[in-house]
Amino acid sequence: xTAGRLRRLPVGRATVLLLVVAVAVVLAAGLHTGTxxxxxxxxxxxxAPALDGATLDGGRFDLTEARGExxxxxVFASWCGPCxxxxxxxxxxxxxxxxxxxxxxxxxxxxxxxxxxxxxxxxGTTGLTVLPDPDGTQAVRWGVRGVPETFVVDRDGRIVAxxxxxxxxxxxxxxxxxxxxPA
Amino acid sequence: xxxxxxxxxLVVAALVAAAVAGLLRSSAPARDADPVRTVTQxxxxxxxxxxxxxxxxxxxxxxMREAVAEQLAQGRSPAEIRRWFVExxxxxxxxxxxxxxxSLLLWAVPALxxxxxxxxxxxxxxxxxxxxxxxxxxxxxxxxxAAQRVWWVSCAGVMVLVAAxxxxxxxxxxxxxxGRPADPVAVTLQLARDLERDQRYDxxxxxxxxxxxxxxxxxxxxxxxxxxxxxxxxxGAERTVREVLARSPDSPDGLLVLGxxxxxxxxxxxxxxxxxxLAVAPRHPAAPEIxxxxxx
Numbered sequence: 001x002t003a004g005r006l007r008r009l010p011v012g013r014a015t016v017l018l019l020v021v022a023v024a025v026v027l028a029a030g031l032h033t034g035t036x037x038x039x040x041x042x043x044x045x046x047x048a049p050a051l052d053g054a055t056l057d058g059g060r061f062d063l064t065e066a067r068g069e070x071x072x073x074x075v076f077a078s079w080c081g082p083c084x085x086x087x088x089x090x091x092x093x094x095x096x097x098x099x100x101x102x103x104x105x106x107x108x109x110x111x112x113x114x115x116x117x118x119x120x121x122x123x124g125t126t127g128l129t130v131l132p133d134p135d136g137t138q139a140v141r142w143g144v145r146g147v148p149e150t151f152v153v154d155r156d157g158r159i160v161a162x163x164x165x166x167x168x169x170x171x172x173x174x175x176x177x178x179x180x181x182p183a
Numbered sequence: 184x185x186x187x188x189x190x191x192x193l194v195v196a197a198l199v200a201a202a203v204a205g206l207l208r209s210s211a212p213a214r215d216a217d218p219v220r221t222v223t224q225x226x227x228x229x230x231x232x233x234x235x236x237x238x239x240x241x242x243x244x245x246x247m248r249e250a251v252a253e254q255l256a257q258g259r260s261p262a263e264i265r266r267w268f269v270e271x272x273x274x275x276x277x278x279x280x281x282x283x284x285x286s287l288l289l290w291a292v293p294a295l296x297x298x299x300x301x302x303x304x305x306x307x308x309x310x311x312x313x314x315x316x317x318x319x320x321x322x323x324x325x326x327x328x329a330a331q332r333v334w335w336v337s338c339a340g341v342m343v344l345v346a347a348x349x350x351x352x353x354x355x356x357x358x359x360x361x362g363r364p365a366d367p368v369a370v371t372l373q374l375a376r377d378l379e380r381d382q383r384y385d386x387x388x389x390x391x392x393x394x395x396x397x398x399x400x401x402x403x404x405x406x407x408x409x410x411x412x413x414x415x416x417x418x419g420a421e422r423t424v425r426e427v428l429a430r431s432p433d434s435p436d437g438l439l440v441l442g443x444x445x446x447x448x449x450x451x452x453x454x455x456x457x458x459x460x461l462a463v464a465p466r467h468p469a470a471p472e473i474x475x476x477x478x479x
């Protein structure tokens with residue numbers, strides 16, 4: 001009886017049933033992966049890419065020479081409004097935590113030197129180490145998606161945290177402070 | 184072979200041929216393709232919604248184009264470059280990410296639908312071997328004929344659709360260059376104008392200089408001079424505008440900027456230059472203001 005019913009199950013209905021189940025599985029899978037953290041460079045600790053070059057004040061910066069220090073790399077630009085709001089906090093963080101082994105470096109994305117100098121003067125952050133990246137290729141090497149974006153590089157040269165968008169004092173306290181030498 | 188079967192075979196052959204033609208046309212590389220554009224079209228701009236790196240005007244997409252150009256110049260293959268980007272941005276950076284795991288179902292569903300439709304078609308079109316009693320036969324035959332008509336109409340519809348896509352693909356290829364916005368100089372100029380609107384004249388001047396390095400143009404040079412003047416660099420504005428006036432001595436905007444700059448650098452010469460400006464362009468939008476300045 002059951003076998004007979006199965007044999008007579010119309011092909012059209014069977015197809016519709018199969019399609020509905022398949023679409024449901026695809027939708028469920030899409031919803032599941034939609035909430036998952038992004039893959040690739042945004043995952044766990046990864047080795048920091050190279051970061052070197054002439055700084056805005058004529059010096060040199062090389063990330064490999066900063067091993068043993070915690071480095072906060074902030075990607076910013078003078079044409080980015082939120083970056084302007086964020087810079088004073090970063091400069092203040094550099095002042096407070098540099099005695100405990102922190103270096104703050106601004107990677108200046110696709111900008112002009114005069115525009116950056118004006119921005120630093122206006123925001124009272126002229127002491128910040130700024131590495132110009134006029135064509136943006138250093139930022140791309142770091143997998144930057146937009147400005148501002150901030151990376152925390154630990155003493156072993158690994159990226160242990162990143163933030164797309166503006167960082168807050170709370171975020172810095174949570175992600176950077178534990179890596180520093182105690183006072 | 185009956186004429187119906189022959190027709191069926193012809194329809195299927197036409198469908199397959201049109202589908203293959205459409206596939207080949209859509210997957211063939213564009214003619215005279217710029218290698219940087221070819222690679223960047225396959226990358227998704229991480230800062231935008233649904234735009235490729237080739238088409239996006241965002242600064243990060245411009246930086247990614249630079250990175251692609253740099254790597255192509257170093258002799259890296261497009262596949263290597265794509266891998267390099269995936270290492271940094273994840274699979275999401277690819278416009279056409281590889282189908283893995285459950286996403287394979289997205290490919291499987293259409294295939295299943297096709298198989299199901301094919302099975303239904305075979306069932307509808309195949310003459311029944313053991314028909315039921317004659318009483319029901321007339322009604323079933325009517326139903327069968329209607330189903331067959333629906334099937335043939337659907338077939339013709341699909342065939343027309345596939346043929347239309349196959350033919351339109353060629354025209355779409357031709358239309359592509361019109362929608363090519365990735366002119367870095369135009370992007371730089373737009374950015375500079377935005378900065379001027381925000382009264383950030385130093386930054387705007389820097390971008391105008393950058394645009395001039397790539398594409399010398401008197402109009403841009405005049406904008407640079409204006410930006411320098413507004414940034415308070417009258418000497419720089421005068422130097423810049425004199426280069427334009429050397430080429431076009433009667434440029435109204437040139438004379439205007441020069442006259443305004445001279446009010447800081449050489450106040451004695453400014454009135455004469457501004458009078459020349461008024462003589463050349465009495466209806467210039469700035470003319471009333473200049474008359475007021477001269478009258479004062």
